[in-house]
C-alpha cells in the first residue's frame with residue numbers, strides 16, 4: 263500500500279468533515295447543508311462506506327483529500343501531511359530539507375509579527391502609529407485580529423531581536439527578506455512603518471507589508487517583503503485566511519485593492535472580502551478564488567477600467583467559469599473611504615453591483631459622445647473588443663443589442679463588427695424528445711438507487727436487464743453481473759473498487775441519493791411500474807406515428823401490421839396496469 267492509500271485507510275472522512283461541517287445521520291449516510299454552495303435544505307451527503315462526499319445541489323464531490331483542498335484551500339501535499347500526522351503515519355520525506363526551510367521562514371515571519379505587534383500595542387514607540395490607526399478609524403479589535411504592528415525607525419531592531427534574542431540564523435533571516443544585506447551589514451527592511459502580516463490561506467505568515475507613516479510621503483507608500491521560497495506575490499490574497507469561510511457561505515467574494523480597504527470593509531460587517539494588493543489581478547489569484555466561489559465582485563479604484571491588465575484578467579476569469587460584477591463607488595475614491603463614511607451604503611452598493619459588461623460599456627459611453635460621429639467611432643473601437651471577448655454567445659447578443667440601441671444603429675452593424683451573428687433566441691432541439699428521455703433517465707436512476715438500497719441482485723434479473731436504456735446504467739448492470747459471479751454478498755465499497763473509473767462517479771451518485779424513505783420494496787415496485795408504463799407509452803406513440811405515416815402513403819400491408827402492433831402494445835399496457843394490483847417482480 264502506498265502512503266497516500268495508507269493515510270486514507272486510517273482516516274475516517276465522516277470525522278474529518280464533521281469537524282468543519284456538522285453532519286447528521288441519514289440512513290447509511292450523513293447529511294449537511296453544503297459548505298460549497300448556499301442552501302436551506304441539505305443536499306451534501308457523506309458516505310462512510312465509500313469514504314467520499316457528494317453534493318446533489320452543486321455537484322461538488324471527492325474524497326477526504328479533495329475536501330481539505332477545497333474547504334481549507336490546502337495543497338494536496340499539505341492535506342496529506344495533516345492527515346498523516348493525525349493518523350500517526352510517518353511520511354517518507356521526499357524533500358525534507360526544502361520543507362523544513364520553508365517552515366523556518368514562516369517561523370521567522372511569525373516572530374517578526376509578534377515583535378511588531380507588541381511594539382504597536384504595548385510599547386511607547388508605537389504611540390504615533392496607534393494615533394494614526396485611530397484616525398483611520400481602525401479599531402483595537404481589528405488591530406488584534408489582523409495582528410497589525412509597528413516597525414520603529416531604527417536600522418537593526420528586528421535583526422538584533424531575531425538573531426540575538428531568538429537565536430535565528432542570520433542567513434535565514436536574510437532569506438526571509440525582512441532584512442537587507444548592505445555591504446555585509448544587516449538592515450531591517452521595514453522602518454517607520456505600520457505593519458500588515460500577509461498570510462497564506464491556512465494562516466501561515468509568509469510576508470509582511472509596511473505602510474509609511476503620515477508626513478513621510480516622499481517614500482514609497484507601501485513596501486512588501488520580496489519574493490521568497492514561501493512568498494509569491496502573484497498568488498497571494500490579503501485576508502483570505504480569515505474570510506474564506508464567509509466567502510464559501512455567501513458564494514461570492516468582494517475584491518478590494520489594499521489592506522486598508524480590506525479592514526474598512528471588514529469593519530463594516532462584510533466578511534467575504536479579499537485584497538489583491540496592488541493594481542494587477544492575476545490569473546493565479548483568480549484560480550485561487552475559484553476554489554471558494556464562482557462569483558467575484560470587484561470594488562476597485564475606479565481607474566481600473568482603464569487598466570488593460572485588469573480587463574484582460576477579467577476575461578480570463580469568465581473563461582474559468584466565474585461571474586464578474588463591479589461595485590459602483592459613486593462619489594467615493596475607494597472602498598476604504600466608502601465603507602468608513604457610509605457602511606450601509608457600501609453594503610447596498612455591493613448588493614446592487616452590475617455585471618462587468620454593463621460596467622465596462624457604461625464606462626466607455628461615459629467617455630465619449632455617442633451622438634457625434636467621431637464619438638460613435640471611438641466608442642465602437644473600444645467596445646467591440648470587449649463584446650468580442652464575451653464567451654457566452656447569448657450574453658454577447660444581449661450586449662450587442664444594448665450597444666446598438668445606445669449608438670442608434672441597427673444590431674446587424676454591431677454584430678458584423680464583432681464578427682459573429684447574433685444567436686437565435688430559440689434552440690432548435692425537439693423539446694418533447696428531450697423531456698421524455700430525461701424522464702426515463704430519472705426513473706432508471708431512481709430504480710437503481712432503490713435497488714442498491716433494497717437488494718442489488720434485483721438489478722440483474724432478466725426483466726430488469728431488458729428495460730434499462732441509459733448506457734451508463736447498462737454498463738453498471740454488466741459490471742454487477744460480473745460481480746455476482748464471484749461474490750455471494752454485495753458490499754458497496756468492494757463493488758466500487760471493482761468498477762471501471764468512468765462508471766464510479768455515476769455509481770457513487772446512485773448509492774448516495776436519498777430514496778425510499780417508506781417501504782423500500784413497495785418503492786421499487788412502484789418505480790418499476792412507472793418505468794414500464796413510460797416505455798409502453800413511448801412505444802404507443804411510435805406506433806401512432808407509423809399508422810398516420812402509412813395512412814398517407816396508403817401502404818396497406820404496412821398499415822395492417824402497424825395496427826396489429828398497436829393492439830398488442832395496448833394489451834401490454836392493460837396487463838401492466840392489472841399487474842400493479844397484484845405486483846410481483
Ligand SMILES: [Zn+2]
Nearest residue numbers: 296299317320
Ligand atoms: Zn453544494
